[in-house]
Amino acid sequence: xxxxxxxxxxxxxxxxxxxxxxxxxxxxxxxxxxxxxxxxxxxxxxxxxxxxxxxxxxxxxxxxxxxxxxxxxxxxxxxxxxxxxxxxxxxxxxxxxxxxxxxxxxxxxxxxxxxxxxxxxxxxxxxxxxxxxxxxxxxxxxxxxxxxxxxxxxxxxxxxxxxxxxxxxxxxxxxxxxxxxxxxxxxxxxxxxxxxxxxxxxxxxxxxxxxxxxxxxxxxxxxxxxxxxxxxxxxxxxxxxxxxxxxxxxxxxxxxxxxxxxxxxxxxxxxxxxxxxxxxxxxxxxxxxxxxxxxxxxxxxxxxxxxxxxxxxxxxxxxxxxxxxxxxxxxxxxxx
Amino acid sequence: xxxxxxxxxxxxxxxxxxxxxxxxxxxxxxxxxxxxxxxxxxxxxxxxxxxxxxxxxxxxxxxxxxxxxxxxxxxxxxxxxxxxxxxxxxxxxxxxxxxxxxxxxxxxxxxxxxxxxxxxxxxxxxxxxxxxxxxxxxxxxxxxxxxxxxxxxxxxxxxxxxxxxxxxxxxxxxxxxxxxxxxxxxxxxxxxxxxxxxxxxxxxxxxxxxxxxxxxxxxxxxxxxxxxxxxxxxxxxxxxxxxxxxxxxxxxxxxxxxxxxxxxxxxxxxxxxxxxxxxxxxxxxxxxxxxxxxxxxxxxxxxxxxxxxxxxxxxxxxxxxxxxxxxxxxxxxxxx
Numbered sequence: 001x002x003x004x005x006x007x008x009x010x011x012x013x014x015x016x017x018x019x020x021x022x023x024x025x026x027x028x029x030x031x032x033x034x035x036x037x038x039x040x041x042x043x044x045x046x047x048x049x050x051x052x053x054x055x056x057x058x059x060x061x062x063x064x065x066x067x068x069x070x071x072x073x074x075x076x077x078x079x080x081x082x083x084x085x086x087x088x089x090x091x092x093x094x095x096x097x098x099x100x101x102x103x104x105x106x107x108x109x110x111x112x113x114x115x116x117x118x119x120x121x122x123x124x125x126x127x128x129x130x131x132x133x134x135x136x137x138x139x140x141x142x143x144x145x146x147x148x149x150x151x152x153x154x155x156x157x158x159x160x161x162x163x164x165x166x167x168x169x170x171x172x173x174x175x176x177x178x179x180x181x182x183x184x185x186x187x188x189x190x191x192x193x194x195x196x197x198x199x200x201x202x203x204x205x206x207x208x209x210x211x212x213x214x215x216x217x218x219x220x221x222x223x224x225x226x227x228x229x230x231x232x233x234x235x236x237x238x239x240x241x242x243x244x245x246x247x248x249x250x251x252x253x254x255x256x257x258x259x260x261x262x263x264x265x266x267x268x269x270x271x272x273x274x275x276x277x278x279x280x281x282x283x284x285x286x287x288x289x290x291x292x293x294x295x296x297x298x299x300x301x302x303x304x305x306x307x308x309x310x311x312x313x314x315x316x317x318x319x320x321x322x323x324x325x326x327x328x329x330x331x332x333x334x335x336x
Numbered sequence: 337x338x339x340x341x342x343x344x345x346x347x348x349x350x351x352x353x354x355x356x357x358x359x360x361x362x363x364x365x366x367x368x369x370x371x372x373x374x375x376x377x378x379x380x381x382x383x384x385x386x387x388x389x390x391x392x393x394x395x396x397x398x399x400x401x402x403x404x405x406x407x408x409x410x411x412x413x414x415x416x417x418x419x420x421x422x423x424x425x426x427x428x429x430x431x432x433x434x435x436x437x438x439x440x441x442x443x444x445x446x447x448x449x450x451x452x453x454x455x456x457x458x459x460x461x462x463x464x465x466x467x468x469x470x471x472x473x474x475x476x477x478x479x480x481x482x483x484x485x486x487x488x489x490x491x492x493x494x495x496x497x498x499x500x501x502x503x504x505x506x507x508x509x510x511x512x513x514x515x516x517x518x519x520x521x522x523x524x525x526x527x528x529x530x531x532x533x534x535x536x537x538x539x540x541x542x543x544x545x546x547x548x549x550x551x552x553x554x555x556x557x558x559x560x561x562x563x564x565x566x567x568x569x570x571x572x573x574x575x576x577x578x579x580x581x582x583x584x585x586x587x588x589x590x591x592x593x594x595x596x597x598x599x600x601x602x603x604x605x606x607x608x609x610x611x612x613x614x615x616x617x618x619x620x621x622x623x624x625x626x627x628x629x630x631x632x633x634x635x636x637x638x639x640x641x642x643x644x645x646x647x648x649x650x651x652x653x654x655x656x657x658x659x660x661x662x663x664x665x666x667x668x669x670x671x672x
Contacts, residue, residue, distance in 0.1 A: 003444070003469070004437035011467060014441065019448040025461045028428070037464035039428065041379045048378075050464065052432040052479050058471040059434075092364070092375065096388040096477050098395075101340035101671045105350065108339070112355045125361045128373035128386065131347060133339070133670040135394040137470065141432050141477035143388050334469040335437045 008334035009235070033239065034156050035085040035223055036146065047153060049146035051082035057137035065186050068107045070201040072114025075140040078226060080122050081205035081279040083146035085224035087154040087214035090124035090207065094143040098134040111140075122207045152214035154222035154283075159240035163220050163284035163311040166293065168209050168303050170254040171229060172268060173199035175275025179264060192263065195256050203279040210281055212300040218289035228276040231331025234316045236282060246309035246318045246328055248273065273318060274330025284311055344670040345571070369575065370492050371421040371559055372482065383489060385482035387418035393473035401522050404443045406537040408450025411476040414562065416458050417541035417615040419482035421560035423490040423550035426460035426482045426543065434468040434475040447476075458543045488550035490558035490619075495576035499556050499620035499647040502629065504545050504639050506590040507565060508604060509535035511611025515600060528599065531592050539615040546617055548636040554625035564612040567667025570652045572618060582645035582654045582664055584609065609654060610666025620647055 003011060016032050025031075029047065030038035036051035055075050057063055066074075076093055083090045095115055099108065116126055124144065132139075177200030180189035189197050206224070213219050221240055225232050229246070237244050251272040261268035285293055294305045309319075318328040339347060352368050361367075365383065366374035372387035391411050393399055402410075412429055419426045431451055435444065452462055460480065468475075513536030516525035525533050542560070549555050557576055561568050565582070573580050587608040597604035621629055630641045645655075654664040 001441045002437065003435060003439050003441060006441055008467060008469075011441065011444070015444070015448055015467075018445060019452055020462055025463070028461060028463050031461075031463045032465070037428070037430065039463070042384075043377045043379060043381065045379065048384075050428070050430060050479070050481070052430050052464070052466050052477075054432045054434055054466060054468045054475065054477060056434050056468065056470045056475065059469055092373070092386070094373065094386060094388050094479065096390045096479075098390055098392050098475065099339060101338065103339050105337045105339060105342055105347065108347070108351070109354060112351055116355055125364060125367075126356055127361070127364050127367045127375070128388070129368070130388050130390060131344060131351075131670060132390045132392065133344075133395055134392045134473065136472040139390065139392065139434065139475045139477070141388075141390060141475070143386070143430065143432075143479035145386070334467060 003335040011335065030155070035082040038086070038153065042147065046147040047150055049083055049086050049088045049148055050143065051079055052141065052143045053079050053082065054139060054141040056139050065181055066201055068110035069114035071140065072111040073118040073202050075142050076115045076118040077203045077205050078279065079142045079144035080118070080124060080207065081203070081224045081226065083144055084205050084207040084210040085222055085281065086148055087152040087210055087222065088146035088148035090122050090144060090146045092127040092145040093119045093124045094127060094129045096130040096141045098132040098139040100138065101133050122205060154214055154219050156221055156223045156236045156239040159221035159236060159242050159284040159311045161242055161311055161313050164287055164290045164307050165244060165246065165309045165311065166283045166285065166290065166305055166307055167225070167252065168206050168281045168297065168305055169278070170252045170257065171278050171280060172257050172272035172275040173254055174203065174277040175271050176257045176260045180260060193256050193260050196260060200277065203277060205279055206281045206303070208301045209297050209303050212297045213281065213283055213293060216289065216293050216296050218285050218293055219283050221284045223282050225278045225280045225282050226276065227333065228274050228331025230274040230329050231333060232282060233328060237316050243312040243314040244309060244316045245312050248318050248320045250306060250308045252304065252306040273328065276332035339671040347671065366491070371418040374422070374489065378483065382483040383486055385419055385422050385424045385484055386479065387415055388477065388479045389415050389418065390475060390477040392475050401517055402537055404446035405450040407476065408447040409454040409538050411478050412451045412454040413539045413541050414615065415478045415480035416454070416460065416543065417539070417560045417562065419480055420541050420543040420546040421558055421617065422484055423488040423546055423558065424482035424484035426458050426480060428463040428481040429455045429460045430463060430465045430479040432466040432477045434470040436474065437469050458541060490550055490555050492557055492559045492572045492575040495557035495572060495578050495620040495647045497578055497647055497649050498623070500623055500626045500643050501580060501582065501645045501647065502619045502621065502626065502641055502643055503588065503616050504542050504633065504641055505614070505616045506588045506593065507614050507616060508593050508608035508611040509590055510539065510613040511607050512593045512596045516596060529592050529596050532596060536613065539613060541615055542617045544637045545633050545639050548633045549617065549619055549629060552625065552629050552632050554621050554629055555619050557620045559618050561614045561616045561618050562612065563669065564610050564667025566610040566665050567669060568618060569664060573652050579648040579650040580645055580652045581648050584654050584656045586642060586644045588640065588642040609664065612668035
C-alpha cells in the first residue's frame with residue numbers, strides 16, 4: 001500500500017502501533033499523539049516540551065510566491081504554535097535547513113532574519129541547528145523546545161462530554177489568502193486583500209492567549225488549528241473519545257474573508273470550517289467556565305474568543321442554519 | 337554571492353556573526369559551534385544536549401543503493417554520534433520525515449525499524465516526530481536529545497598546545513565503502529568488501545567509547561569525525577585556537593581498506609585522512625594521560641584507540657614518511 005492510499009493520520013497510527021508501543025518510557029510523559037512531546041522536568045520543575053515540523057518547497061510553499069523573510073517567520077511560527085497549544089512558553093529554536101548550492105547567501109540571511117524575529121517575538125532563542133545542501137527542493141525543518149508548569153499542561157485528550165468548544169481569532173483567513181495567491185498571483189492577491197495574504201504567510205502563534213487560557217485553570221482540552229477545524233477537531237475528539245457539534249453560524253469569520261469569499265464565489269463559512277494554517281487555539285471547557293475564560297483571554301491579550309459548539313457523545317458534526325447536520329470534514333492531510 | 341561560492345563553514349560563521357550574536361542566553365551554555373547545543377540541567381542536574389542533522393535523497397543517499405532499514409539506522413546514528421562527541425548519553429530521538437505520496441508503507445516501516453533499532457542500541461527512545469509529504473527528494477531530519485554530567489562535557493574548544501591527538505577505530509572505511517558503491521554498484525561492492533559497505537551504511541556511534549574517555553577526566557577536546565579528519569581536525573583547531581601535526585603513518589587503516597585501495601589504485605592513507613562519515617571520536621589529551629585513556633577505552637569497549645599526532649601552535653598539517661609536510665585538507669563540505 002502507498003502513503004497516498006493509507007493517508008497521513010492512518011500512517012501515524014500505523015507507525016505508533018507497529019513501532020512505538022509501549023508509548024511511554026521513564027521520563028517521557030507524552031510521546032506521539034499531541035502537539036508536542038512532554039518530557040521530565042528541568043531544574044526548576046518545569047516540564048520540557050519538544051515539537052518538530054518541516055516545510056518543503058513546492059509542497060508547502062512556492063519559491064516565487066513567498067519572501068525568504070516570510071518563509072523563515074512561518075517555519076518557526078508553525079512550531080511555536082505547537083508549544084502554545086500545550087500551554088507552554090517557547091525556549092529554544094533549532095532550524096535544520098537544506099538549500100541548493102546556487103541559492104544566494106542574501107536569501108539565507110533573509111530566511112534567518114524571519115526565523116529569528118519570529119522566535120524573539122515569542123521569547124525563543126535560536127540555539128543551534130544545521131545547514132545542508134540539497135539537489136532538489138529546499139527544506140526547512142524546525143525543532144522547537146518549550147517549557148510548561150505541570151498544572152498548566154494542556155492536552156488534546158481531556159475534552160469531556162458537555163464541554164463548550166472555543167476558538168481564538170477568526171477562521172479561514174489563511175485559506176482565503178492562499179486561494180487568492182493561487183488564483184491571482186502574489187501582486188494581484190496583495191492588491192485584493194493584503195491582510196489575508198499576511199494571515200497565510202505570517203501567522204501569529206497564540207502564545208499569550210494560551211497562557212491566559214491555562215491561567216484560568218479551567219481549560220479541559222486544547223490544540224492548535226494547523227490543518228483546519230474539519231481535520232483538527234476530529235483529532236481532538238478521537239484523542240478524548242468524544243464527539244462534537246459545531247454551529248456553522250457561530251464560526252468566527254472576518255469581514256475580509258467574507259468579502260473575498262464573494263469575489264471567489266465560495267462560502268466564507270465553508271472556508272472557516274475547512275481552512276488550514278490559521279494557527280488559532282481550539283479549546284474546550286465546562287459551560288460555567290466559558291465566560292471567565294473569554295473575559296480573561298480577551299482582557300489580557302485583546303484577541304477575540306468565540307464559542308462555536310459543544311462536545312457530545314456522538315460523531316463530529318456541523319449544524320447549518322437551515323437545520324442540516326453533516327459530518328465535519330475537510331482540512332489538510334499529507335499524502336492525500 | 338551563492339552558497340557554492342561561500343561554502344558551508346564560512347556560511348555558518350556568517351550566520352553566527354550576522355544573526356546569532358550574542359551567542360549566549362540564560363540557560364544556553366553552548367549554542368552553535370560544537371557537535372550539539374548544551375542547555376541548562378534537568379531535575380537531576382544533568383545538562384541537556386540537542387543536535388539535529390538531515391539526510392536528503394540524491395545528496396546524501398541514492399534510493400536504489402541503500403535499504404530503508406540502513407537509511408533509518410544511519411539517519412539516527414549520525415545524530416547519536418554528535419551526542420557521544422559531547423561525552424553524553426542519548427535520551428530522545430525525534431524523526432521528521434518527508435516522503436512522496438507514492439512511497440510504499442512497507443518502505444516507511446523498514447525505515448522506522450532501522451531508526452528504532454539504532455536508537456535502542458544506544459539507549460535512546462523515539463519520542464515523537466513528524467510525517468510530511470514532499471513533491472521531490474525524500475528528507476529525513478532527526479532531532480536527537482541527550483544528557484551529560486557537567487564534569488564530563490567535552491567540547492571542541494579545549495585542546496591545548498602539546499596535547500596528543502587520539503582517534504578511535506579505523507579511518508577511511510566509510511569512504512572506501514562509498515567509493516566501491518559508486519564505482520561498482522551495490523551487488524558488486526558487497527561482493528568486493530561487504531564490511532566497508534556496512535561501515536558506510538551502518539556506522540556505530542562511539543557512545544560507550546566516549547563515556548569511557550570522559551570517565552578518565554583527562555580528555556581536553558573531543559568531537560566526532562563526520563566530515564573526515566581533513567575537514568574536522570581543522571575545525572577543532574580553529575575552535576581551540578591551536579594547530580596540529582598529524583603523522584600520516586600513524587593513521588589507523590583497516591586491512592580491508594588497504595586491500596580495496598589497491599583495487600581502486602588509490603592510497604589508503606589519503607582515504608583515511610580525507611574520508612567522511614567514519615563517526616569515530618577525535619580526542620586530545622596531555623601526553624602523560626594518553627596511556628591511561630587508551631587502556632581505559634580499549635579495556636572497557638574493545639575498540640582500538642590510536643595516537644595520530646600532536647596539537648601545535650602552527651597550522652594544521654600532515655607529515656608523510658618521506659618528510660614532506662602539507663596542510664591537512666579534504667573531507668566533506670556542503671555546497672562545495
